[in-house]
Amino acid sequence: ARARIAIDPAFEVGRIDRRLFGSFVEHLGRCVYDGIYEPGHPRADADGFRSDVLELVRELGVTTIRYPGGNFVSGYRWEDGVGPRDQRPTRLDLAWHSTETNQFGLHEFAAWAEQAGVEPMMAINLGTRGVLEAIDLLEYSNVPSGSALADQRIANGATDPFKIKMWCLGNEMDGPWQLGHRNADDYGKLASQTAKGLRQLDPSVELVACGSSSRAMPTFGSWERTVLRHTYEDVDFISCHAYYEEGEDDLDSFLASGVDMDRFIESVVAVADSVGAELKNDKRINISFDEWNVWYLRRDAEKNTIRGIDNWPQAPRILEDVYNLTDAVVVGDLLISLLNHADRVKAASLAQLVNVIAPIMTEPGGDVWRQTTFFPFAETARRAVSSALRLRVDSDTHDTAKYGVVNSIDAAATHDDQSGVTSLFLVNRDHQAASTVDVDLAGLSGATVQDAFVLADSDRLAANTKDDQNRVALAELTSYKIDNGTLTVELPPLSWAALTLA
C-alpha cells in the first residue's frame, strides 16, 4: 500500500493532556498481589513494593493509575483496606470469584503511586454503595485534618492528604455483569447526586461518569445521552471502554481496531455535544477512555472459570494474556487513534498494568519482563508532548469484514513547542506487503530524521515469555530517505513505527 502524509505544526488537533498515558491497577488476579506488591520478593522494598516492577512502570511512562477497579470496585468497601493490616478483614470478591485479603489498600496505593511518579485516579463503588460512602472516601482522602475521617487517615499514618483529583463515578454501570448494574436513568440520577455531594466537599475534583463498556453494547449511544442529561452540569468526563481481539480468520478487522476506536470516540463526542446543545450549555464534556487494550476475552472466558462456594483463590492466575507482535501493532494503532482525538480525549488508561492483560509480567519470587505491547506504549508516551497535529493522510484502502473499507496506513504526529521536535507515528495495517509512506515535510522547514524505530517481525505471533523474555523488541528503522522535502519511509508488513523529526 502507499500513503501520502502532510505535516504542518500550524494545524493542531489539540493540546495533549498527559493523562492520555494512564494505566489501570485493579484488585484482579495477580495485578496487585504478586504484581506490584510482593513482600518477601528479593526486590521488594520496605513497603512490599517490587522495585523491579516500579522501574519498568517508570520506563513505561504511565502518568495516571486508575484504581481499585474495574468490576472489583462494585463490591468493594474502601474502609477494609485502611488501618492496621492484621485487623483488616478477608472478603470474597464476587467479580473475580477470589479472596481479597485487603493487605493492600488506599494508603499502600497512594504510597506506591508516589514512588511510581503517577497521579492516582480513584474509582468509587456506585454498584453496591451510594453517595455517603463516596463522600466518606473523599473526606478521608482529601481533607487535611480536623474531621473524623481525615483524622483517622492521619492516625493511620498519612499526615498529608492524598489530594486525589480525578474520580470515576462507578465502573461499567451499563453492563449486566456489574454488581448493582442499573439502567441509564437510575445510574444517571445516582451519578448526579454523588457528583454534587463530592463537589460540596471538594469543588476541585474532576469527575467521570460511566459511559458504555463497548461500542457494541445494545444501549450504546442512548446510555450516554440519558446519563449526560442527568449529569451534564456535574461531571467533566464520560468514560469509554474498549477491548479488541483477533477473531477467527479475520486478521484484517483486528488490525483495523483503531478504526473502531475512532468511530467510538467520534460517536460519543457527537452525543455529548448534542446533549450540550439540547441543554443550551456551552460546556464541553471530554472523554476519559479509561479502559482500553487488546484482550483475548473469549479465550479467557473459557479458561478463567473459577466457581464453587468453597473455592475462592487468592491472586489466581487469570487474564494473563501473552501478547504477540500483532497485538503490539494494534496497541500502537490504538494510541494513534487516541492522539488523533487529543482535543476531546483528555484521559485514558491502558487496562491493565501488571500481569492482568498487561504490558508488564512478573513471576512470584522471580523475574519481571516487558510484553510486546510495552514498546509502542512507552515510545508514544515518551514522545507525545505538547500538541497533537492534524495530518492530511491520503492512504490506499482495503476492505475488512467488521469495519468496511479502511485506510491501509494510519498516522499521528505530535509537536513539542519547547524543543521544536515533531514525532511521527505510523502503522501499516497491511499484513501481506510492505508499504510506502511519503511524508511532505514542507511545514517542517529543513527537518531531518533524528531517530526512527520499528516494531515488526517475520513471525507475527512472536511474543516475550517467561522463558524468552526479549524475543520481541523495537528495532532501528533504516528504510527511509529524504529527497527534495519529502521523507519516504518503507514500512514492513504489519508494523508500527515512530520517528523523530527535527
Ligand code: AHR
Ligand atoms: O479490565 C478487566 C475488566 O474489564 C474490568 O474489571 C472491567 O471494568 C472491564 O469489563
